[in-house]
Amino acid sequence: MKYIKLLRFDLQNGMIRKYSLIIIPLFLSMIACVDLHNRVSIINSQGHFPRQFSTSFANYLGYIYGGMAEYDASAHIPFVFPVRWIIVLFSILFITLNYPYNDMQSVGQQILIRTKGRSLWWLSKCGWNICCTVIFHFVIYLSTIIFCLLTQSKILSSVDVELMNAMFKTNRATQVSDTGILPFSFLLLPIAISIGINLFQMTLSLFIKPMFSFLFISLFMLSSAYFMSPFWIGNYAMPIRYNLMHTNGMLISNGIIVSILLITASIIIGLISFRYYDIINRD
Amino acid sequence: MTFNMLKLECKKAIFNKFFLLSILIGCLITSSSLIPNIQSYYRDINMAKKLLDSGTVIYNSYGPLESLFNHWIGSEAISAGSVNFFFIFPILIAIPYGWSYCLEKQKGYIRNVVLRSGKPRYYFSKYVAMFVSGGLAMVIPLLLNFIITAMFVPAVYPDPSYITGYGIFTASILSKFFYTNPFLYVYLYLLVDFVFCGLITCLCFALATFIKNRVVVVLMPFFILLAFRYICTSFIYVSSTTVYKELSPMFFLHPVPPAYNTTWLIITVEAIIVLIFTFYMSIIRGIHNEIY
Numbered sequence: 001m002k003y004i005k006l007l008r009f010d011l012q013n014g015m016i017r018k019y020s021l022i023i024i025p026l027f028l029s030m031i032a033c034v035d036l037h038n039r040v041s042i043i044n045s046q047g048h049f050p051r052q053f054s055t056s057f058a059n060y061l062g063y064i065y066g067g068m069a070e071y072d073a074s075a076h077i078p079f080v081f082p083v084r085w086i087i088v089l090f091s092i093l094f095i096t097l098n099y100p101y102n103d104m105q106s107v108g109q110q111i112l113i114r115t116k117g118r119s120l121w122w123l124s125k126c127g128w129n130i131c132c133t134v135i136f137h138f139v140i141y142l143s144t145i146i147f148c149l150l151t152q153s154k155i156l157s158s159v160d161v162e163l164m165n166a167m168f169k170t171n172r173a174t175q176v177s178d179t180g181i182l183p184f185s186f187l188l189l190p191i192a193i194s195i196g197i198n199l200f201q202m203t204l205s206l207f208i209k210p211m212f213s214f215l216f217i218s219l220f221m222l223s224s225a226y227f228m229s230p231f232w233i234g235n236y237a238m239p240i241r242y243n244l245m246h247t248n249g250m251l252i253s254n255g256i257i258v259s260i261l262l263i264t265a266s267i268i269i270g271l272i273s274f275r276y277y278d279i280i281n282r283d
Numbered sequence: 284m285t286f287n288m289l290k291l292e293c294k295k296a297i298f299n300k301f302f303l304l305s306i307l308i309g310c311l312i313t314s315s316s317l318i319p320n321i322q323s324y325y326r327d328i329n330m331a332k333k334l335l336d337s338g339t340v341i342y343n344s345y346g347p348l349e350s351l352f353n354h355w356i357g358s359e360a361i362s363a364g365s366v367n368f369f370f371i372f373p374i375l376i377a378i379p380y381g382w383s384y385c386l387e388k389q390k391g392y393i394r395n396v397v398l399r400s401g402k403p404r405y406y407f408s409k410y411v412a413m414f415v416s417g418g419l420a421m422v423i424p425l426l427l428n429f430i431i432t433a434m435f436v437p438a439v440y441p442d443p444s445y446i447t448g449y450g451i452f453t454a455s456i457l458s459k460f461f462y463t464n465p466f467l468y469v470y471l472y473l474l475v476d477f478v479f480c481g482l483i484t485c486l487c488f489a490l491a492t493f494i495k496n497r498v499v500v501v502l503m504p505f506f507i508l509l510a511f512r513y514i515c516t517s518f519i520y521v522s523s524t525t526v527y528k529e530l531s532p533m534f535f536l537h538p539v540p541p542a543y544n545t546t547w548l549i550i551t552v553e554a555i556i557v558l559i560f561t562f563y564m565s566i567i568r569g570i571h572n573e574i575y
Binding site for chain 1: 308312359360361362363366367370371374375378450496498499501502506509510512513514516517518521522523539540541542
């Protein structure tokens with residue numbers, strides 16, 4: 001009961017009043033949808049492909065969350081970071097960065113005293129963080145559906161692999177298949193990874209200042225785009241690098257395990273370290 | 284009096300733990316580019332030496348490519364260190380002093396200072412101090428990388444015959460200097476980086492006039508640049524067959540253009556826009572703002 005009350009308080013203060021949680025994903029997805037719509041029109045008019053491409057809900061999502069094709073430094077081609085993927089994942093990292101820290105500096109101290117324990121406060125922040133991340137991605141999904149309705153694109157459809165390969169300029173040698181379709185359900189893994197990374201950032205903020213924890217996660221995520229390896233967890237948030245689209249790609253099953261482990265470890269480590277955390281005069 | 288205030292603010296901006304931390308992080312990132320670049324230099328030199336010794340080749344035709352000017356961090360956009368540094372720099376330059384106005388306003392320090400020195404002096408000194416701290420936070424790790432690379436790799440003058448190996452083409456800014464006086468090219472590019480990064484840091488000051496949260500103020504310039512890049516990618520760089528001009532500071536502050544070449548006009552116009560915005564928001568509006 002106490003937990004529900006705390007979570008309700010956090011959702012009221014840290015989520016409902018946060019308009020950025022609605023406005024930012026709305027803009028990000030709308031820009032990406034317009035971008036893909038234009039690019040598909042250009043590709044279709046150029047006639048470089050044997051067939052005409054069509055846009056759909058799953059294709060839009062694939063374009064937003066896709067990430068980038070494997071980077072090969074030995075080819076001596078400059079690395080250009082995947083700005084769409086980065087801005088989507090970093091925005092929610094930024095939105096959820098400060099609330100727990102600020103809350104602890106203000107009313108949080110009163111709550112901690114009144115609840116007579118620290119675990120519930122931390123678990124409530126974890127719940128709030130997960131809710132914010134889910135809402136953020138839900139707004140992206142919802143605005144993409146709205147865009148599909150406006151442009152009369154298909155909603156119940158699958159990801160067009162050929163279109164994704166064309167958009168992300170994947171290496172032909174590593175493509176699993178040129179043509180084919182994939183269920184859009186595999187696009188849910190980036191959300192799970194996003195939840196895990198957000199929780200990890202919150203846990204990290206207990207040890208270092210929030211801006212440094214953001215800096216650390218940013219470097220980690222960019223390195224994930226640079227190195228295609230299962231050890232760089234950000235790779236599991238890039239559907240274009242999954243084994244369904246890449247010959248040596250990331251296994252989705254491993255991605256699910258990694259995200260569950262990351263979420264659990266972040267919550268538990270945070271829970272333990274928060275017990276010994278000095279909440280007074282942290283400034 | 285103005286000079287004293289300026290000296291005090293600059294001292295606060297440079298001699299603080301966040302400045303040192305930012306430089307340290309910057310140097311750590313740039314050093315991760317240093318090691319592979321030096322390794323690649325020695326690997327190539329050894330290979331050339333073996334070929335020369337075996338008599339397979341008469342002379343090392345790739346000699347001009349083994350130069351300091353294409354082995355330091357600014358000359359490549361391939362190593363992880365270079366990629367990370369030129370991605371994360373908007374945060375690194377804001378860390379040293381981007382938060383100061385926010386904190387001083389919050390703690391009431393500003394009231395005491397303004398009482399003694401007056402608003403124009405305080406706001407002007409703060410602006411200059413932020414500018415200097417941001418510029419230095421960007422340039423010091425780059426300069427250090429350049430100097431350390433110079434200890435291992437000779438400063439062979441770039442040969443225009445190997446233009447594709449350097450990535451500095453005729454359309455690139457300062458390309459004439461790169462092939463005639465490469466040291467001047469490096470220093471001028473570092474100056475461009477210093478000025479632009481100084482202005483980007485001043486965005487923190489401008490934003491702090493209406494944002495109360497320090498973390499948001501420090502990270503906001505990074506997101507503004509990221510959003511600008513996102514808009515450029517989505518609406519301007521749409522065709523893969525067209526050669527565009529680089530508009531994003533996240534890319535054109537890199538001495539070797541990772542995507543497109545930029546022009547002086549773009550750099551100047553963007554710098555003027557940022558200067559006017561930051562100067563107006565922080566100094567002109569700041570002077571008229573109520574601080575009590």
